[in-house]
Amino acid sequence: MCGRHLASPMRRNLLLAGASSITLAGLSRHVAVAAQPASGNAPNSIPPAEALDRLMQGNARYAANTPSNKDYSADRAARVSAQYPIAAIVGCADSRVAPELAFDQGPGDLFVVRVAGNFVNDDILASLEYGVEILGVPLIMVLGHTQCGAVTATVKALKDRTRLPGHLPELVRALKPAVQMAKVGHGEDLVEQATIENVKLNTNRLIVSRPLIGPYVKSGRVKIVGGVYDLATGKVTLL
């Protein structure tokens, strides 16, 4: 991960205040970068609604199979020293759901964290905090998808009361609350409902997360949204 100049004195001060406890070489470098004057006009200093609009327009192009012609070498040199992603995506590891393709965005546009079942644990949260605090991301989307294998496996494991091998029980543990929520509802398709509940639970977790992301959401500078990607159509539906 590489950084960008911090967009605001608030972010700069927050980072400098925590500098004494930062030991990672990468973040120390960002502290040094942060000490420079804030640029204030970073390309991703846009309202969250505009970022969302760009994503959904990109998804419409993708679903219609009319993606923008992209020259991926363009701006490659500029990206060496900085990145200005317009959104962070919490996506599933599923090979069929590639956020850059699904939203028709290029290198440097999206800050993507992926884990089977698209849930937020502390590691994912730390990455998102980096995206918001250091990179100035204005929008986070938790993106579930139809026919999710992780959700399906969790539903089955809970239903059959079986224990999956290896570390897979960790996945089940992370997704169990969503399945339980879905059971309470009146949805006919438990996997479909659990997928939706999982997105909602994790967007809500981010909205109230402390100490970094929640306050940005409250101030309106960062927006958290949930969406579900339809494997059959390629379309993302916002929840």
Ligand SMILES: [Zn+2]
């Ligand atoms: Zn999945």
